[in-house]
């Protein structure tokens with residue numbers, strides 16, 4: 001039943017008698033489809049031996065022979081050992097270090113299942129990822145060189161790319177098993193990832209000779225504990241001469257006493273993005289937490305008031321908050337509010353109806369300091385959408401202005417007639433500690449002044465996004481020209497500022 005091509009039989013025989021597991025044998029015999037890998041381990045072993053035996057008198061090795069093979073003595077296997085002692089626990093494979101043996105078992109799959117279940121994620125399907133210890137690459141290389149040599153005896157080639165990769169074979173076996181437990185499909189792309197990280201301390205030093213032979217492939221890198229990363233090992237194996245390799249790492253690779261250990265089974269869900277618009281009604285509320293030298297200056301922030309609720313409901317680890325511009329702590333944001341987007345990282349709950357989102361919005365709106373509207377789940381590219389063309393967008397403000405000299409209604413009329421006023425603003429003194437010094441041109445599209453009393457008036461402005469309104473009012477010691485003070489030939493200051501509208505038509509408005 002097993003289709004082992006004639007030409008691969010010497011390779012199969014060689015590996016089977018040298019401590020390599022039947023599934024790895026399939027890989028090096030280039031069996032490129034899942035069914036044989038999924039056969040029960042013992043059945044596959046018996047099957048393989050049968051196919052080798054069918055045209056010769058090769059028998060599966062008894063334990064003694066296997067041990068001799070380990071000692072490096074190639075033994076002629078006599079025909080009188082009939083049935084393989086296949087019922088005993090197989091020894092750990094010297095190529096996959098047990099990955100295609102113990103770590104394909106139903107017990108192991110159950111372990112993954114329990115881990116995923118207890119993590120409490122919502123998901124529709126999953127992608128399964130495996131992190132393998134780097135020394136597997138060395139053992140793989142060694143086995144490939146040997147198999148290639150065997151094929152050359154028949155004047156045939158065995159390219160490394162023809163060998164079925166360990167990861168691929170592993171997924172062929174384990175995908176259906178995990179899928180069945182979890183009740184959803186394993187796919188190649190999913191928002192939900194289940195990852196298994198393996199290590200094998202016993203053979204950690206397998207790689208070390210590479211660092212002496214291919215010094216330049218192994219440079220210390222930041223954030224990495226070991227220089228023997230998979231990438232560095234791949235590079236070194238690509239460079240090293242076959243003869244050098246065989247000298248340092250003779251075939252067959254040692255048979256390990258232990259199998260790979262599972263360091264971690266990780267679950268992760270891709271970020272979910274939530275957008276909306278917020279109003280801020282407080283003049284003592286910063287947009288983001290205001291902390292100087294580790295000390296909080298204000299007890300809350302817009303960001304916190306919104307995300308506290310989101311984090312609890314989506315059950316997330318952390319978030320990134322971004323918005324279309326920002327206002328100072330003492331500035332209110334009125335009108336339809338300011339667009340914002342929040343990236344929720346590693347959310348455990350992700351399935352929400354429109355009604356759920358409305359309820360969530362209602363919860364946030366229990367605060368008297370802020371209000372949120374149009375709260376909705378959006379796609380990842382929505383953040384870029386919100387930021388795109390930000391500079392060209394307009395914003396409307398209303399400001400309460402004080403003048404030193406007393407004014408009459410008529411003194412304000414010239415402001416109403418000004419259209420598309422160009423101003424030059426050097427980076428304001430108050431933000432110079434966090435922004436580079438630059439002079440920027442900004443446009444005040446329109447202004448409308450409303451007389452209050454002889455020292456006060458209200459000014460409505462429509463400006464290009466990014467205009468510093470406070471500095472336009474008081475002039476920032478001549479760093480913004482022209483300014484309200486200079487145009488009115490007096491000292492002016494701004495007492496109150498409100499954002500009336502942020503003219504970004506995103507996110508889409510929702511019905512209330």
Ligand SMILES: [Zn+2]
Pocket residue numbers: 020021022023024025093094095096097098099100101
């Ligand atoms: Zn194996």
